[in-house]
Amino acid sequence: MHDSPSSSAVIAALLTDIVDGEAGTADHGTGLDHLDVPAAERAEVIRAVDRLRAELTRLRRREHELSALFSSARELAESRDLDTLLVRLVSRAHQIMGTDVTYLSEFDPSSDELNVRKTIGAVTPQFQSLRVPPGMGLASGIAASRTAQWTQRYAEYSGDPHDSGIDDAVTAEGIVSILGVPLLADDEVLGVLFAATRHEHVFTAEEIALLSALADHASVVMQTAGILKQLRESEDEARTAFARLTEHVEERDRSNVVHQQLIQAVLSGQGFPAVAETLAASLGRGVAIVDAGDRVIASAGDATRLRADDVTGPGARAALVASRRSGHCCEVESSSGSSIEALAAITVGADHYGAVLLSHGELELGAVDRRTIERAAQVCSLMTLQQNAADDAEGRTRAELVADLLDPAPARRRDLDRRLRHRGVDPSRLNTVLVFGIESERRTLLARHLAGIDADPLLVAEVDGTVVAVMVSENPVTAAQTVHRSMSAATGAPVLVIAPPVAASPDGLPRAFDAALRTAALVDVLGIVDGAVDTRDYELFSVLFAHDPDGVDRFVHAAIGAVLDYDAAHNTDLVTTLRAFVRNEGSPTKTARVLNYHPNTILQRLERIRKLLGDNWRDDERLFRISAAVRLEELRGHRLGDSRG
Incomplete structure (x- = not known):
């Protein structure tokens, strides 16, 4: 015979059963018998x-969920690595949800697409890289x-259109039921957190709330990561901007010194x-300055880096x-292969005076450097104007001096x-005018x-x-010939140099100049534009035609025009016979x-000339x-010795 358990022992067993959940409802009835609970109240x-x-089971599960959320929040506060946090969140959601x-x-x-970023439990690569x-x-x-x-059977889901790629990935993974909650930040969708089973499952409100809480954590993680990324980018941009500003200030300071x-x-x-020299030292490059004719007028820096002749190349041009x-x-x-990296033209308005040329260097030319080069070109323009102004003033002074020297008026020579x-200048030495x-x-x-003549x-x-x-000059004609040769070689163009005889004193220079001017007017009518001319060869004619140089043509035509016309019409050269005669x-x-x-040939030609010029052509004045x-x-250009006639 067994002793019946005490009331306290029965109550303790009943509470243990409630807490641990080990006993079934039948055990409850046995315990209630020991407590003498009436049958009407037992149920x-x-x-x-x-x-x-x-309820106790629910509270325990809730405690577990809250513990998981607290752990997630603690990890969120401790770590800033987005990938690590997302892996932990997805893993914890996987553990808590039991999916x-x-x-x-x-x-x-x-692209408005949803791309699978982290997965736990997925086995197929197709699903792990799914794009929606x-x-x-x-x-x-x-x-x-x-x-x-959520959907109990995804295959039968009809809320939104299906995609064959998505359906194939879900089928390959064996997923049946899916629950998804959005990741939101200020009503902006960051993504979706999913929990799925490979069997049919009805998701409860508690499961939805729990996954939503984890999704909120994921949203915070992603939002924080985005903010941190923006902060890092802003910091990088600020650092880059500061570096550029520092570089710009240094360039500007260097440019100010150069200016x-x-x-x-x-x-x-x-x-x-x-x-x-200033530009070469500042920019670390070879520098050359050329004039409008591409001749180098100044250079500095590493001359081996710069070939000034490259300015005529197609790239530099x-x-x-x-x-x-x-x-x-x-x-x-x-791509032109030029040794010139950059240049700036030296201009004043539409007038071109040259260019500033720079060779290649180790450092890239910045915007401030280019403005420095432009400033150097402007300075060269100012120097050119300054030199031109000085040259013009010198030219005017020299022109007045030469004009007075060649003018016989006493008032100008006083x-x-x-x-x-x-x-x-020692005026007593001057004796030649060209x-x-x-x-x-x-x-x-x-x-x-x-x-440049010595x-x-x-x-x-x-x-x-x-x-x-x-x-x-001891011999003006020789001097004229020397100048003509050098000037022709330098310009490649016809140059006429007229040399009157040596003046006995400076007072004779005006007469020499006057003789040269008369000869210049005569040879211009004769069509002579090149060579060294001795005024003595033209003195008679320059005096005769001094007041009417154009009368030369009329005089020649009146005197021998018939012979010239005959030669032109018959391809003869009677004028050569006439000249020799x-x-x-x-x-x-x-x-x-x-x-x-x-002699008979000459007599025949002279007879032909008589018929052209008239019977009295050999009279003294006519001849x-x-x-x-x-x-x-002849001075116009005909040559002796031509055999035509």
Whole structure:
């Protein structure tokens, strides 16, 4: 016989059963028998015990869920690595939910797609890299509605259109039921957190709430990561901007120093070499400054890096045209192979005076560097204007001095000796005048070339539109021939140099100049534009036609025009026979001997000339005019010894 348990023991066993859930409802009845509970109340007590046990189970599960959420929150506070946090969140959601597959899809705002980023429990690569197109499947419905959604059988889900790729991945993974909750940040969808089973399952409100809480944590993680990324990008941008600002300030400071040095070069009159040296030292490059004719007028820096001749290459020429048009520094196309990296044109308005050339360097040219080059080109423009102004003033002074020297008026020559000696010229030595005939556009080049001639003293100026040189020479014709040869070689164009005889004193220079001007007018009518001309060869005719140079043509035509016309019409050269006749004292025999013809041939030609000029053509006065006309025609360019006739 067993003793019946005490009431306290029965109650303790009943509570243990409620807490641990080990005993079934039948055990409850046994315990209630020991407590003498009436049969009418026993069923109600058993239901109360079951409710208590269920509530206790729910509270335990809730405690576990809250513990998991707290752990998740602690990890969120301790770590800032997005990938690590998302892996932990998905893993914890997988543990708490007890589902077969848990995964997180991230929303891509650029394409409106949802891309699977983290998975736990998935076994197929197709599912692990799943991409959900916009508007397709359960995920798109969750993103659009911004609320949790679930389906007991995904194959039968009809809330949103299905995608074959999604359906194949879900089927391959064996997923049946899916629960998804959105990841939101200020009503912006960041992604969707999913819990899925490979069997049919009805998700409870508690499960939905729990997954939603974990999704909120994931949202915080992703939002925080986004903010941190923006902060890092902002920090990087600020650091980059600060570096650029620092570099710009350094360039600007260096540029200011260069600008001050360039201005000092202008103010102190140091010239183009100072500009080249300043620019080369500042930019670490070879620098050359060329004039409008591409001749180097200054250079500095590493000369081996820069070939100034490259300025005539196609790449540099294109850059120079662009610089002249824009007024800015322009880079030379690297594919051209030019040693010139950049250049800036030296211009004043539409006038071009040259360019500043820079070689390649180790450091890239920045915007401030290019502006420095442009400033250097502007300084060169100012120097050019300064030099031009000085040259113009010097030219005007020299022109006035030369004009006074060649003018016989006493009023203009009164103070001439003092002015010449002030310029270091001894007037007593001046004895030669050379007058030049050249195209107007080449007069500046002529003056520059004459300035380089080794002659002291030498005064060159333009007087009444004519370039004149006053110098010392023992033989003006020889000097004229020397200048003509060098000037022709330098310009490649015809140059006429007219040399009158040596003046006995400076007072004779005006007469020599007048003789040269008369000869210049005569040879212009005769069409002579090149060569060294001795005024003595033209003295008679220059005096005869001094007041009417154009009368030369009329005189020649009146005297021997019939012979010239006959030669032109019959391809003969009677004028050569006529020239030899008048030069040989009107003797047919001497004429035949000079021309190497039989006397009868000469007589026949003279008879033909008589018929053309008239019976009295050999009269003294008529023959004098014919002789003068023949000489003028010879000076015009006909040659002795032509065998036609």
